[in-house]
Amino acid sequence: MADNKVIEAIDLKKEFIVKVKREGKVRETKTLKAVDGINIYVNKGETLGIVGESGCGKTTTAKLLLGLHEASDGKIMLGDKDISHLHGSELKKFRKHAQMVFQDPYESLNPRFKIKNTIMEPLEIHGIGANKAERYEMAKEILNESGLRPAEQFMDRFPHEMSGGQRQRVAIARALVLSPEFLIADEPVSMLDVSIRAGILKLLRKMIADRGLAGIVISHDISLIRYISDRTAVMYLGKIVEQGDTEDIIANRYHPYTRALLGAAPNPDPEVKFTLDGIKGEAPNPVDVPSGCCFHPRCPECMDICKTESPKETIMDNGQTVLCHMYGGK
Amino acid sequence: MALLDLKNISVEYKLSNGTLKAVDQVSLKIENGDIIGLVGESGCGKSTLIKGIINLLPSNGKVIDGEIIFDGVNLVNLSKEEMRRRRWKEISLITQSAMNSLNPVYRVGKQIIEPVMEHENVSKKQAMEKAGELFDLVGLERGRLDDYPHQYSGGMKQRAIIAMSLALDPKLIIADEPTTALDVIVQSQILERINSLLETYDGSMILVTHDISVVAQTCNKVAVMYGGQIIEYGDVVQVLKSPNHPYTMGLKNAFPSLTGEKKELISIAGTPPDLSQELVGCRFMERCPFAQEKCKIPAEITYVDTGYFYCARSDERDELRRQADIPEVWESNI
Numbered sequence: 001m002a003d004n005k006v007i008e009a010i011d012l013k014k015e016f017i018v019k020v021k022r023e024g025k026v027r028e029t030k031t032l033k034a035v036d037g038i039n040i041y042v043n044k045g046e047t048l049g050i051v052g053e054s055g056c057g058k059t060t061t062a063k064l065l066l067g068l069h070e071a072s073d074g075k076i077m078l079g080d081k082d083i084s085h086l087h088g089s090e091l092k093k094f095r096k097h098a099q100m101v102f103q104d105p106y107e108s109l110n111p112r113f114k115i116k117n118t119i120m121e122p123l124e125i126h127g128i129g130a131n132k133a134e135r136y137e138m139a140k141e142i143l144n145e146s147g148l149r150p151a152e153q154f155m156d157r158f159p160h161e162m163s164g165g166q167r168q169r170v171a172i173a174r175a176l177v178l179s180p181e182f183l184i185a186d187e188p189v190s191m192l193d194v195s196i197r198a199g200i201l202k203l204l205r206k207m208i209a210d211r212g213l214a215g216i217v218i219s220h221d222i223s224l225i226r227y228i229s230d231r232t233a234v235m236y237l238g239k240i241v242e243q244g245d246t247e248d249i250i251a252n253r254y255h256p257y258t259r260a261l262l263g264a265a266p267n268p269d270p271e272v273k274f275t276l277d278g279i280k281g282e283a284p285n286p287v288d289v290p291s292g293c294c295f296h297p298r299c300p301e302c303m304d305i306c307k308t309e310s311p312k313e314t315i316m317d318n319g320q321t322v323l324c325h326m327y328g329g330k
Numbered sequence: 331m332a333l334l335d336l337k338n339i340s341v342e343y344k345l346s347n348g349t350l351k352a353v354d355q356v357s358l359k360i361e362n363g364d365i366i367g368l369v370g371e372s373g374c375g376k377s378t379l380i381k382g383i384i385n386l387l388p389s390n391g392k393v394i395d396g397e398i399i400f401d402g403v404n405l406v407n408l409s410k411e412e413m414r415r416r417r418w419k420e421i422s423l424i425t426q427s428a429m430n431s432l433n434p435v436y437r438v439g440k441q442i443i444e445p446v447m448e449h450e451n452v453s454k455k456q457a458m459e460k461a462g463e464l465f466d467l468v469g470l471e472r473g474r475l476d477d478y479p480h481q482y483s484g485g486m487k488q489r490a491i492i493a494m495s496l497a498l499d500p501k502l503i504i505a506d507e508p509t510t511a512l513d514v515i516v517q518s519q520i521l522e523r524i525n526s527l528l529e530t531y532d533g534s535m536i537l538v539t540h541d542i543s544v545v546a547q548t549c550n551k552v553a554v555m556y557g558g559q560i561i562e563y564g565d566v567v568q569v570l571k572s573p574n575h576p577y578t579m580g581l582k583n584a585f586p587s588l589t590g591e592k593k594e595l596i597s598i599a600g601t602p603p604d605l606s607q608e609l610v611g612c613r614f615m616e617r618c619p620f621a622q623e624k625c626k627i628p629a630e631i632t633y634v635d636t637g638y639f640y641c642a643r644s645d646e647r648d649e650l651r652r653q654a655d656i657p658e659v660w661e662s663n664i
Binding site for chain 2: 053054163165193195196197199200202220221222223224226227247250260261263264265266267268269270271272273274276279282283
């Protein structure tokens with residue numbers, strides 16, 4: 001099992017310095033712990049879902065794993081290599097292995113590039129393919145595989161001549177043409193219309209399974225995460241509060257935050273109503289994280305210890321991890 | 331008599347190269363106490379329809395046909411001034427980016443009492459008292475009335491906007507994607523608040539959204555729009571549990587669910603029709619796995635228990651619904 005890990009983050013941290021301005025002058029600086037000591041891994045051919053509300057640090061996590069941010073502390077391992085502090089040509093070489101699909105296919109494709117150029121560019125940058133003709137063939141093949149068939153019809157188009165769903169397929173093709181080892185998709189369907197979302201999710205799932213990639217899908221929508229990911233990490237204010245097999249998490253909901261998130265998710269079945277489970281207010285500003293357990297001000301189960309002491313990770317019998325005092329010491 | 335009765339409404343936009351009929355012959359009745367979900371994909375005409383109702387279309391848009399009977403008065407015939415007097419007082423609107431529709435340089439309280447003082451003959455003190463009551467209703471502290479919008483979080487701004495929309499006790503509230511920009515927990519808090527408010531206060535609402543789960547949780551009726559037309563209407567349980575129009579069937583299959591067995595998602599191939607073109611017959615035909623020759627002529631209305639729908643193969647609806655659950659049926663059409 002351990003040999004299967006493609007990418008792993010160990011006690012990963014990212015801090016930003018935030019300047020607090022008053023009357024036009026910087027009055028103080030504060031530390032924003034965007035990612036605060038997380039442990040995650042993804043196996044070959046498997047998808048990890050990261051779910052949480054806005055500002056919980058899920059996108060920062062993605063950027064750390066891709067080398068777009070440098071970690072403040074902790075390690076990122078690609079296989080047995082520490083990649084958390086790469087620079088220059090090393091970083092460029094690493095980027096070939098780690099690719100990303102962005103949220104908005106209307107923004108992420110160069111409007112002046114034909115589709116073939118968009119897909120052939122990364123090949124050129126990394127010196128893959130002997131000549132233009134070979135790169136053209138590779139681009140055609142990956143477009144076909146991404147469901148844009150026949151590919152010849154799409155190669156000479158511009159992004160504005162395509163629908164949102166087709167553009168997102170191009171973005172997936174561009175990410176996969178380099179045959180990366182792992183792929184991160186950040187809210188891959190939230191900009192798309194409902195009727196075509198399923199097609200994009202299916203394509204991602206198929207590509208990850210068929211090509212034996214390690215996939216990470218980030219979303220605020222846990223029902224979507226359920227559909228696409230084998231394992232799930234629930235994030236809150238930079239911490240992973242619960243992690244495990246997706247179906248286990250949905251069935252067990254150990255952490256009160258997971259319970260709230262699942263209860264609040266609207267269901268397309270009008271006979272199953274959502275429950276709020278007594279959760280209060282909104283997530284606090286990550287600059288001012290509450291003392292003790294960061295969830296305690298909103299938690300319906302809050303105990304005295306929660307206000308002062310940070311909980312330690314508990315491993316449950318089924319291998320799930322939970323960050324909550326209710327399960328402490330197990 | 332229905333509170334709002336839309337009769338064959340058509341709305342057209344003038345474009346540089348022709349016209350676009352964004353809403354085509356839409357009829358819909360809203361009774362007192364109804365919460366109607368208006369669902370559809372982007373470009374289906376749902377926002378245009380509600381802008382047409384309250385006469386807030388952009389200058390190149392116009393209601394070219396039909397009647398909008400609200401409380402016995404045809405809104406289409408009203409002058410701008412007569413309509414302005416009814417807006418907020420009788421029909422209020424919560425817009426899509428409501429969070430950004432607060433003026434950043436005025437205190438929130440001042441913005442809430444503005445429509446109250448404009449439409450009703452009350453003192454500033456009375457208006458502020460009213461604003462305080464509204465804040466109680468939507469779950470905000472009265473003390474926050476003196477704050478500026480930037481001191482509010484997204485969810486609080488949205489609550490303030492809801493308070494504002496209730497300020498003059500309108501008979502009808504129109505909410506256009508009221509929770510789309512909010513996080514899921516805040517969304518459910520707000521939807522729950524809207525639900526309980528409408529229960530106590532006996533108002534009606536049109537909730538415009540692309541998300542059928544929001545409709546399932548909030549509304550009692552639902553109208554599904556496609557290509558500028560309402561293709562299915564009825565009781566929310568009936569429409570979402572046993573849809574009759576193939577598009578509604580497809581939409582239902584495309585939504586992942588948290589309850590029950592993990593199901594395969596099914597997407598609908600293709601894209602919605604281009605409304606600037608002349609269209610004949612069923613507008614979903616191009617994407618429908620059940621399309622036949624007869625779909626090329628517009629379908630007659632079929633009435634069912636709680637509503638109606640338009641499909642040329644309406645007699646076979648039970649069989650089509652059974653087939654629509656099979657993923658391969660939709661794939662054959664790609």
